[in-house]
Amino acid sequence: MSAVPSGAGTPVTSPAFPDLPAGFRFGAATAAYQIEGAHDEDGRGPSIWDTFSHTPGRTLGGATGDTACDHYHRYPEDVELLRELGVDGYRFSIAWPRLVPGGTGPVNPKGLDFYDRLIDELLAAGIAPAATLYHWDLPQALEDRGGWRVRETAQAFAEYAALAAERYGDRVERWITLNEPFCSAFVGYAEGRHAPGAQEGRGALAAAHHLLVGHGLAVQVLRAAGTGQVGITLNLDRLHPASGRSEDLAALRRAEVLHNEVWTEPLFAGRYPAHEAETWGGLADGPWRRPGDLEVIGEPLDFVGINFYRPVTVEAAPHREADPELRTATDIGVGESNPYGTRLTTMGWPVVPAAFTELLTGLHARYPQLPPLWITENGSAEADSLTPDGHVHDPERIDYLAGHLAAVADAVAAGVDVRGYYVWSLLDNFEWARGYEQRFGLVHIDYDTLTRTPKDSYHWYRGLITAHRARTEEPAR
Numbered sequence: 001m002s003a004v005p006s007g008a009g010t011p012v013t014s015p016a017f018p019d020l021p022a023g024f025r026f027g028a029a030t031a032a033y034q035i036e037g038a039h040d041e042d043g044r045g046p047s048i049w050d051t052f053s054h055t056p057g058r059t060l061g062g063a064t065g066d067t068a069c070d071h072y073h074r075y076p077e078d079v080e081l082l083r084e085l086g087v088d089g090y091r092f093s094i095a096w097p098r099l100v101p102g103g104t105g106p107v108n109p110k111g112l113d114f115y116d117r118l119i120d121e122l123l124a125a126g127i128a129p130a131a132t133l134y135h136w137d138l139p140q141a142l143e144d145r146g147g148w149r150v151r152e153t154a155q156a157f158a159e160y161a162a163l164a165a166e167r168y169g170d171r172v173e174r175w176i177t178l179n180e181p182f183c184s185a186f187v188g189y190a191e192g193r194h195a196p197g198a199q200e201g202r203g204a205l206a207a208a209h210h211l212l213v214g215h216g217l218a219v220q221v222l223r224a225a226g227t228g229q230v231g232i233t234l235n236l237d238r239l240h241p242a243s244g245r246s247e248d249l250a251a252l253r254r255a256e257v258l259h260n261e262v263w264t265e266p267l268f269a270g271r272y273p274a275h276e277a278e279t280w281g282g283l284a285d286g287p288w289r290r291p292g293d294l295e296v297i298g299e300p301l302d303f304v305g306i307n308f309y310r311p312v313t314v315e316a317a318p319h320r321e322a323d324p325e326l327r328t329a330t331d332i333g334v335g336e337s338n339p340y341g342t343r344l345t346t347m348g349w350p351v352v353p354a355a356f357t358e359l360l361t362g363l364h365a366r367y368p369q370l371p372p373l374w375i376t377e378n379g380s381a382e383a384d385s386l387t388p389d390g391h392v393h394d395p396e397r398i399d400y401l402a403g404h405l406a407a408v409a410d411a412v413a414a415g416v417d418v419r420g421y422y423v424w425s426l427l428d429n430f431e432w433a434r435g436y437e438q439r440f441g442l443v444h445i446d447y448d449t450l451t452r453t454p455k456d457s458y459h460w461y462r463g464l465i466t467a468h469r470a471r472t473e474e475p476a477r
């Protein structure tokens, strides 16, 4: 056990710090719609998440990102929190509708200025910026023209990427084209739990493909602009069958395609998944695929970002008979039970760090030529509250983070090249359809006053970073 000082001088007793290699980098992550607010300010256009969250019944309690954490106005305070935290890097996302309100066409100078200010503030604080170009906030105007169902959106994404690269390419260390395209395609267009709230099998598969094409085109323009490192962030899943029943094992095979191989096979092996026809029938090889697409999608990358939270249990689920196309994309159930017998976070997610090691080592074994990995998100939502002494005591989050960092260290020890880790999230924020009840932050947000209060986990993470540097620094000559 080690003890690190909290901000108020109270020692925070923590589990042992993980044994990560010298040069391993630590950071924190956020995303634009979840923290910025200022949804209609300074020329920002509407995104699909503005439309979705303003539609009654779509988000918990009707929550929207209109104000969120008001980061748009309070970013200097947030950068100061990052500086105090001692992180090497900060992963944020650029809001496409702030830069190009209509998705294509006129550019918004005030939107461009905002990220200039943020990036410069980060650099002045000695923090390396990592920018995600697409964290789910598609300009509504593009959705009105078909959204990710149509190829034009991939082209528009590349144009927006070129704009961002030209403006910020000299200062952003790491570029992430897409965040979790699984959610954009399948949660957004098949399940409908996320914006744009569609329930279409065909639309979801076309969206998955066009997201990948958009990614590849964006890599090309980022390279042409001579930017820093370029990669993509995937939320690959460590899947387990709910039982040994043949139906569940067949569902597991389909889920491997849906959750993982639909992304990894085109990106890292230059082919479509071998078992895709079993998963989607005739829809798998849809007309959205064109000759040459696999070459675009497979553009070489400098790194791959991995977001991990929990393992997933798969069980066969009843088909949705109403729509044969839809059922092909949604007939795989995520088990409700917790076969791991471990604690659940407030998201209802089982805490199983060993599954993280398994995911990383499994990926490495399957694609040995993979570029270095960065953990671009990992963290837990807990039932945090501000105590009368002005603190937020969150031992569960400290335990979660320590366990998952140790799991990363185990993967590194097993030969996986992992270069860094961004905790999700710097701030409590808008957790999409779950609104503001789920708190993932190292920093507590009072949504009435927007006051920021670092939690115990913030102080613990700061201590971990300091201890890591002290342990791994070269002795002075």
Ligand code: IFM
Pocket (backbone or CB within 6 Å): 031, 034, 180, 307, 377, 424, 431
């Ligand atoms: O809040 C999200 C984030 O936007 C994407 N990855 C998962 C997080 C927690 O659900």
